Amino acid sequence: DTGVSQDPRHKITKRGQNVTFRCDPISEHNRLYWYRQTLGQGPEFLTYFQNEAQLEKSRLLSDRFSAERPKGSFSTLEIQRTEQGDSAMYLCASSLGTRTDTQYFGPGTRLTVL
Amino acid sequence: KQEVTQIPAALSVPEGENLVLNCSFTDSAIYNLQWFRQDPGKGLTSLLLIQSSQREQTSGRLNASLDKSSGRSTLYIAASQPGDSATYLCAAPTHSNYQLIWGAGTKLIIKP
Numbered sequence: 001d002t003g004v005s006q007d008p009r010h011k012i013t014k015r016g017q018n019v020t021f022r023c024d025p026i027s028e029h030n031r032l033y034w035y036r037q038t039l040g041q042g043p044e045f046l047t048y049f050q051n052e053a054q055l056e057k058s059r060l061l062s063d064r065f066s067a068e069r070p071k072g073s074f075s076t077l078e079i080q081r082t083e084q085g086d087s088a089m090y091l092c093a094s095s096l097g098t099r100t101d102t103q104y105f106g107p108g109t110r111l112t113v114l
Numbered sequence: 115k116q117e118v119t120q121i122p123a124a125l126s127v128p129e130g131e132n133l134v135l136n137c138s139f140t141d142s143a144i145y146n147l148q149w150f151r152q153d154p155g156k157g158l159t160s161l162l163l164i165q166s167s168q169r170e171q172t173s174g175r176l177n178a179s180l181d182k183s184s185g186r187s188t189l190y191i192a193a194s195q196p197g198d199s200a201t202y203l204c205a206a207p208t209h210s211n212y213q214l215i216w217g218a219g220t221k222l223i224i225k226p
Contacts, residue, residue, distance in 0.1 A: 042216030
């Protein structure tokens with residue numbers, strides 16, 4: 001168990017560019033969540049996967065955002081045509097998926113859109 | 115719909131003091147409540163998870179309590195140290211998909 005990892009840790013991009021983030025969950029965890037956190041706020045839910053199926057997307061996830069989890073392992077979050085308002089910390093968490101379970105978080109990817 | 119609130123937003127205390135951080139939630143049918151620590155610009159570190167059937171959990175100098183009837187959880191930090199300076203967040207899972215609903219956090223500063 002090496003914990004949840006995310007790559008890259010930091011990304012600076014120009015407005016209008018596309019970016020992709022990767023999350024590697026704990027290997028036996030079948031649930032994977034994406035959250036977004038802006039400065040001074042708690043994280044906000046974006047989407048989650050049960051194995052390879054994306055089961056729910058927040059209304060925060062506009063059509064510029066897409067997430068995948070092929071084969072139920074790692075996940076990617078892509079943002080197309082980035083806007084300055086997309087600047088935030090993007091957090092990934094994984095869990096076994098029961099209501100009593102802890103969610104384990106990765107270190108996050110900090111996105112800055114210039 | 116669950117809502118989670120943390121007051122105060124910031125707290126500054128001298129080193130060595132015991133302190134309590136507060137977390138309030140609106141839905142008492144809570145599965146569990148989790149406390150996290152976040153250092154500036156960093157990710158989240160899980161500190162304690164209290165299940166709905168439990169009243170408190172302890173880890174070292176940290177003790178978290180849960181009172182479902184009053185919709186409150188507290189995080190008690192004993193003998194505070196400058197290294198405890200961080201933002202502390204609490205979160206509770208929804209009933210539908212267990213996504214976490216978060217408070218905005220309390221920024222704690224321990225003065226040497």
